[in-house]
Amino acid sequence: VEKVVLEQLLRFLQGEGVDTSRLDKDHLKQFLTGEPLWFVAGDRVLRIPLAGISKRSAGFAAAPAEVPEYEIFAMIQRLRRPLVAYLAGLEQADLDNVLNTAIRVSMSAPTFAFASWQHGVKLGGEGGLGVFIAPAEGITFDVQSGEVLYRNAEIKPVPDSMSAFADFEMVFGKEALQCAWRFHHTHRKWVEIIGENHELMEWDTPAKEDQGLGAPRTTGVQNY
Incomplete structure (x- = not known):
């Protein structure tokens, strides 16, 4: 890097x-x-x-794998059947160890540990081959797509527009953090920080005509 x-x-x-x-x-x-x-x-x-x-x-820690995402995804698609069969055939303790290791990397959570991962069911109760869940943690891991969901939300890095504030570094430090999107409204971004007991909300700058006496305008219905 x-x-x-x-x-x-x-x-x-x-x-x-x-x-x-x-x-x-x-x-x-x-x-x-x-x-x-x-x-x-x-x-x-x-x-x-x-x-x-x-x-x-600062420090420029290397990514978990210096390989383009499309190469990793293509490899997963080629090997998804034997991968699912391999995981399904593991003893529970071995399965927990493999999946916990993957989650520690993908969520940047070095202390993550969960016992008794469940296979073939999603958090909503629907079936899914190659889908593993940790219900108490709200985590879904689809090994066929390499996708990890937190409370059914995709995990992404905290937006730069949020992490750029000095207060952010004061509270969370300098380490890169992951988040799950709670809501993305017309004028508000709302995320939950993975591994931290915090949620962040960011509002955009309102237009000049939406400030002051008689504002905001009532020309339509918007989400706030």
């Missing part, structure tokens, strides 16, 4: 006309900390935008 970020830095400098052949790559790496980065050469000062890099992601 550090290599990718360094390449972004070099491409930006090259685009600004900077000769990067004379720059020490190892020296540049020490500045990839997530802090604001500036390049100064004589009377020239450049603010370097590294998209997706923030103080919270």
Whole structure:
């Protein structure tokens, strides 16, 4: 991951006309900390935008697998039948160990542990081959699609628009967190932080005509 970020830095400098052949790559790496980065050469000062890099992601921990998602999904589809058969044939203790390990990675929850995973049933009670649930945790794991649901909601990284606030880092620290979407209304995003007893809501900025005396407008029905 550090290599990718360094390449972004070099491409930006090259685009600004900077000769990067004379720059020490190892020296540049020490500045990839997530802090604001500036390049100064004589009377020239450049603010370097590294998209997706923030103080919270300092350290650049490698992803669970440095493989494109489509490659992983294609492999799962090729092997889904033997994979389901293998898991269905495991003893309960072994099944719990395998699934718990997968959940710890996918949900970034290193202490997750659940006994007695159930196979062939969804949280709503419907059947599903290759679907395993941990009812007390509200988790559904579909091994045929490689999908993990938390309370029937897809798990995603916390939106950057929420994690960018200083208060977020003060409460949760710098580690990357996962969330499950509760609601996505017209003007509000509502997520539940996985592994934390917190929910976050974010409202967009209202239009000028929806502020002040006589606002908001009543020209239609919207979700808030």
